Amino acid sequence: MKLRILLYCLVGGLPMLVAAMGLGSPLLVWIAGAVLAAGFVPLAVFGPRGFLRQFAVIFPVLLIVTSLCTWSEALLFKPSALGPHPYKDLVGSTVMYVLIAVVLALLPALLKTLRDDAPAVVHHSWPKAALMVLLCGVGYLVYYFITGSITYRFFTYGYYPEAQQIAVSLGIWFWIIEIARGIAMTLAVIPVIYTLRMTRAQAAIAVGSLIWIAGGLAPLLLPGIGMVTAQRAIHIVEIFTQNFPLGVTAVLLLRPKLLLRTRDVQVETAIAR
Numbered sequence: 213m214k215l216r217i218l219l220y221c222l223v224g225g226l227p228m229l230v231a232a233m234g235l236g237s238p239l240l241v242w243i244a245g246a247v248l249a250a251g252f253v254p255l256a257v258f259g260p261r262g263f264l265r266q267f268a269v270i271f272p273v274l275l276i277v278t279s280l281c282t283w284s285e286a287l288l289f290k291p292s293a294l295g296p297h298p299y300k301d302l303v304g305s306t307v308m309y310v311l312i313a314v315v316l317a318l319l320p321a322l323l324k325t326l327r328d329d330a331p332a333v334v335h336h337s338w339p340k341a342a343l344m345v346l347l348c349g350v351g352y353l354v355y356y357f358i359t360g361s362i363t364y365r366f367f368t369y370g371y372y373p374e375a376q377q378i379a380v381s382l383g384i385w386f387w388i389i390e391i392a393r394g395i396a397m398t399l400a401v402i403p404v405i406y407t408l409r410m411t412r413a414q415a416a417i418a419v420g421s422l423i424w425i426a427g428g429l430a431p432l433l434l435p436g437i438g439m440v441t442a443q444r445a446i447h448i449v450e451i452f453t454q455n456f457p458l459g460v461t462a463v464l465l466l467r468p469k470l471l472l473r474t475r476d477v478q479v480e481t482a483i484a485r
Contacts, residue, residue, distance in 0.1 A: 213257075216323045220256050224249025224319060227312040237435050244433035248278070249316060251425030254418040256320045257327055258409045266317035269403040274309035276400035277427040277455075281393050288389070289375050335406050336466060344465040345398050352394025352458045353387060359453035367446045397423055397455070398462045405466050412467050420459030424452045 228245025229238055252270055259269060283302050320326050335341065364375065379386045401419050408415050428451030431437070432444045439447070 213325070216325050217253055217256070220253060220319050220323055220325060221246045221249045224252070224312075224316050227315045228308070230311070240433065240435045244430050245312070247425060247433060248312070248430035251422045251430070252316055254408060254410065254415075254422070255404065256316075256323075256325045259320070259326070259404075260407045261321075261326055263317050263321065265407070266320060267313055269407055270316050271310065271313040272400045272403060273422065273426050274313050275306060277397050277423055278431060279305045279309055281397055281427060282431055284389075284393065289372055289378060333406055333409060333467070336468065341402075341466055344462075345395055345402070347465060348398040348458060348462045349391040349393075349395035351461045352397070352454065353390045355454045355457050356390050356394075359450060363446060363450040368443070368450075371443055394458060397427065397458060401459065401462060402466065405463055412463065412469055415467065416460040416463035419463050420456040423455040423459040427451060427455050 225242045225245030225248070228248065229242045252273075255266065255269060259266060279302065283305065336344065364372070368375075382389070401423060404419055404422065405415065408418060410418060429448055432439070432448050432451075
């Protein structure tokens with residue numbers, strides 16, 4: 213199984229190499245793709261069966277967390293990095309992530325990584341889930357404000373001296389935008405949360421890691437994104453302190469705790485009320 217998981221990551225990184233070959237070092241691009249694929253390993257082992265189901269779970273994460281939310285943050289605070297046609301970059305990245313999602317959705321069946329001996333998942337009713345998603349958005353705002361303020365004050369002010377002025381000029385819209393980003397990322401991982409056949413605690417760690425890897429770590433490993441090494445490292449840590457807690461919060465809110473006995477082993481699952 214370990215060899216098959218390694219192959220999943222290595223082969224899963226190849227689409228990034230093909231789609232982003234113009235960025236620079238092929239090795240660094242491949243590593244970034246392999247790291248991105250590693251974030252989806254829990255789905256390759258405990259996720260849904262079938263190409264279409266895997267694709268339907270993987271692509272929203274890549275589209276919203278990796279592409280849209282990353283692009284929108286750059287558009288807000290560093291529009292010069294996107295060039296004169298920012299929407300062209302969004303379209304291009306979307307096409308790239310479609311290709312990546314297709315390959316990652318195919319690999320579990322090809323490599324036979326999926327397991328059957330895992331607990332089933334039952335979830336909240338949709339009205340209650342909608343409230344939980346809103347709470348996740350507010351939670352993300354709190355994480356973003358606390359860790360973002362600390363990081364900006366002590367580490368990144370020199371890179372973005374105009375960021376504070378931009379945030380102030382937006383007024384309440386700045387907070388609304390960040391809540392919306394938190395809600396969007398939560399919606400993107402709901403298919404993961406509701407199809408990942410792991411215990412509640414395991415799923416929380418897996419989803420938190422996925423949002424961090426897809427929304428921060430993997431994209432920041434790509435060459436040619438206009439950041440020095442120190443700047444990349446700071447943002448990798450900063451995004452971890454924001455995205456990982458969001459993923460953990462989303463699972464804990466959307467999958468309430470209940471202990472059931474299945475095959476004489478206590479497992480955590482969720483139940484709709």
